Amino acid sequence: MRLCAGQFPTNRYWDEPMSTVAETTIKLTRGPDTRPSATVRSRLQDLLPKIVLAPSFAATIVFVYGFILWTIYLSFTNSKTFPSYDITGARAYQRLWRWTFESDPPSSWYTSITNMGIFGFLYILICLALGLFLAILLDQKIRGEGVLRPIYLYPMALSFIVTGVAWKWFLDPGLGLEQTLHQWGWTSFHFDWIKNKDFVIYTVVIAGVWQASGFIMAMFLAGLRGIDGEIMKAAQIDGASTFQLYRRIVIPLLRPVFLSAFIVLAHLAIKSYDLVVALTSGGPGGSAWLPSNFMYEFTFKRNEMAVGSASAVIMLMTLTAIIVPYLYSELREKPR
Amino acid sequence: MSAVTSPARQASSGVSAKTINRIVIYGLLALFALFYLMPLFVMLVTSFKTMDEIQNGNMLALPQSPTIEPWFKAWGETCVGLTCAGIKGYFWNSIKMVVPAVLISTLLGALNGYVLTKWRFRGHTLVFAMMLFACFIPFQSVLLPMATILGSIGRFGASLRNATGFNFGLGNSTVNLVFVHVVYGLGFTTLFFRNYYEAFPTELIKAAQVDGASFFQIFRRIMLPNSMPIFVVTVIYQFTNIWNDFLFASAYAGTGDVMPMTVALNNVVNTSTGVVEYNVNMAAAMIAALPTLIVYVVAGRYFVRGLMAGAVKG
Numbered sequence: 001m002r003l004c005a006g007q008f009p010t011n012r013y014w015d016e017p018m019s020t021v022a023e024t025t026i027k028l029t030r031g032p033d034t035r036p037s038a039t040v041r042s043r044l045q046d047l048l049p050k051i052v053l054a055p056s057f058a059a060t061i062v063f064v065y066g067f068i069l070w071t072i073y074l075s076f077t078n079s080k081t082f083p084s085y086d087i088t089g090a091r092a093y094q095r096l097w098r099w100t101f102e103s104d105p106p107s108s109w110y111t112s113i114t115n116m117g118i119f120g121f122l123y124i125l126i127c128l129a130l131g132l133f134l135a136i137l138l139d140q141k142i143r144g145e146g147v148l149r150p151i152y153l154y155p156m157a158l159s160f161i162v163t164g165v166a167w168k169w170f171l172d173p174g175l176g177l178e179q180t181l182h183q184w185g186w187t188s189f190h191f192d193w194i195k196n197k198d199f200v201i202y203t204v205v206i207a208g209v210w211q212a213s214g215f216i217m218a219m220f221l222a223g224l225r226g227i228d229g230e231i232m233k234a235a236q237i238d239g240a241s242t243f244q245l246y247r248r249i250v251i252p253l254l255r256p257v258f259l260s261a262f263i264v265l266a267h268l269a270i271k272s273y274d275l276v277v278a279l280t281s282g283g284p285g286g287s288a289w290l291p292s293n294f295m296y297e298f299t300f301k302r303n304e305m306a307v308g309s310a311s312a313v314i315m316l317m318t319l320t321a322i323i324v325p326y327l328y329s330e331l332r333e334k335p336r
Numbered sequence: 337m338s339a340v341t342s343p344a345r346q347a348s349s350g351v352s353a354k355t356i357n358r359i360v361i362y363g364l365l366a367l368f369a370l371f372y373l374m375p376l377f378v379m380l381v382t383s384f385k386t387m388d389e390i391q392n393g394n395m396l397a398l399p400q401s402p403t404i405e406p407w408f409k410a411w412g413e414t415c416v417g418l419t420c421a422g423i424k425g426y427f428w429n430s431i432k433m434v435v436p437a438v439l440i441s442t443l444l445g446a447l448n449g450y451v452l453t454k455w456r457f458r459g460h461t462l463v464f465a466m467m468l469f470a471c472f473i474p475f476q477s478v479l480l481p482m483a484t485i486l487g488s489i490g491r492f493g494a495s496l497r498n499a500t501g502f503n504f505g506l507g508n509s510t511v512n513l514v515f516v517h518v519v520y521g522l523g524f525t526t527l528f529f530r531n532y533y534e535a536f537p538t539e540l541i542k543a544a545q546v547d548g549a550s551f552f553q554i555f556r557r558i559m560l561p562n563s564m565p566i567f568v569v570t571v572i573y574q575f576t577n578i579w580n581d582f583l584f585a586s587a588y589a590g591t592g593d594v595m596p597m598t599v600a601l602n603n604v605v606n607t608s609t610g611v612v613e614y615n616v617n618m619a620a621a622m623i624a625a626l627p628t629l630i631v632y633v634v635a636g637r638y639f640v641r642g643l644m645a646g647a648v649k650g
Binding site for chain 1: 361362364365368369371372373374375376378379382390394395396444447448451452455457461463464465466467468469470472473474475476477478479480481482484519520522523526550551552576579580581582583587598601602605606614617618621624625628629631632633636639640643644
């Protein structure tokens with residue numbers, strides 16, 4: 001390493017020790033490179049990686065972090081239809097706060113965050129449960145696994161809009177499931193959640209679970225396949241039943257997969273926007289709104305830019321609280 | 337295995353219990369396969385039915401007299417808002433947006449990943465972490481500033497066109513969307529390539545350097561030929577994401593001729609004027625879904641790998 005530092009300035013960026021093979025090569029070839037222009041060229045070579053990375057990094061700084069600051073700033077103004085840049089304090093947040101705790105009848109913000117709670121909780125829970133269940137079933141040396149797996153997973157390739165259109169049709173009382181069951185003779189069957197303001201959010205859960213659970217299954221299946229077969233065998237020899245085997249040994253071993261799946265689902269849930277639009281068009285009176293829909297409507301349609309920005313900031317904070325600890329633990333330099 | 341501990345029980349009831357077990361497992365798996373296939377099946381069947389059959393028949397029944405009329409109508413005639421020229425124009429809008437956006441973001445991601453693993457500098461982890469965090473933010477938190485900036489760029493483009501007769505793509509919705517998708521896709525593409533190149537033997541690069549190969553020569557001659565799998569994964573991931581995007585599309589190209597496919601589909605389905613032609617709606621939805629479905633069928637393995645890479649390891 002030190003041997004060639006002067007001649008090959010770029011080498012100081014290597015933080016791992018060089019292998020002996022590479023070192024031998026260096027000793028053999030270090031002689032000839034002493035042309036006069038070497039310093040200028042090597043300095044350029046030295047800077048080149050940073051020059052290449054710079055545009056992407058700058059774009060991230062400006063269009064992600066800069067824009068986030070801009071949004072935060074706007075949330076402290078009284079912007080309506082057009083952005084205004086006079087700070088007028090936390091009025092937008094005060095309004096959201098009031099709408100959360102003191103409004104009667106419920107405000108659309110209250111509806112949005114309540115829906116977020118219901119949707120987030122059920123969506124994550126059902127996806128995890130169903131995903132794990134299907135993965136365990138598929139892991140029983142199933143013939144035709146190669147056919148079943150892609151069937152469970154394909155909804156993930158569809159756009160939320162397509163999913164929404166398909167389920168809107170399927171759940172429509174006059175056209176879909178209800179109508180079909182009536183024709184088959186079950187005339188008392190009644191299922192109009194998609195038109196019911198108290199239940200419409202649960203249809204979003206159904207469609208959301210349909211779309212993402214196959215992917216969670218794939219994550220769990222990958223996790224199951226990664227478990228050392230010897231551990232399972234040992235437990236079986238000790239007389240553990242299949243149920244005990246999964247409860248006591250397999251599921252605890254899958255803890256990292258649970259964490260990743262939770263992060264993925266929480267992130268998808270908070271970002272969900274398109275599904276609500278396509279499936280319910282917001283539901284009767286905005287009863288299916290999530291905070292993402294609230295933000296869009298208030299910012300672009302109701303000319304309440306400051307309130308919209310404040311809701312975006314709250315969404316960001318929520319996601320940050322989940323993501324940052326996760327990223328930190330993933331990226332932390334592992335002790336070698 | 338349990339034969340070791342209880343040979344007697346195993347012998348007496350083992351076979352039949354095991355058979356029942358298998359039947360239950362296969363039954364459950366088949367049931368869930370139905371659950372996942374049902375909406376697609378209904379969509380597909382409906383798109384080949386006549387309106388008459390839809391109103392009087394059963395949702396799950398196969399079409400009595402299959403017709404591909406709805407598909408042609410969706411492609412060339414159906415009304416999106418006030419224009420009735422089908423969804424073909426919007427389909428091409430999406431293609432024109434997706435192709436450059438995918439190529440640019442993937443290539444930049446490859447270069448970034450290469451720098452962040454093989455040309456490390458002080459603070460490379462921080463740079464990466466900052467780019468990575470960017471892919472998790474709810475885009476609502478950047479939506480409005482970006483709209484403001486795109487608006488200003490559009491006005492600048494318009495005055496540029498008045499002055500020079502050409503706006504250099506400034507203010508063009510497709511260009512705007514390409515830009516937006518590249519910027520907000522960089523985090524993921526960089527993540528994919530960084531994790532892939534992390535495992536790439538550094539000795540090879542050092543040896544090439546010693547032989548006098550430059551930064552770009554190493555990238556072109558050594559890294560690129562060895563990164564085919566991750567290129568496929570990234571391209572598929574980006575393609576699916578950008579094709580399926582709705583939020584940016586509706587915010588920055590939400591009206592008129594410039595809408596991408598997802599926005600147009602949503603408009604077709606929610607058009608309230610006249611008789612709702614469900615078969616045409618379903619055909620339009622199928623057309624919107626086909627590109628990503630085809631990619632999934634052809635390269636499903638890579639699709640899954642991309643999802644996993646985006647999820648499992650930061």
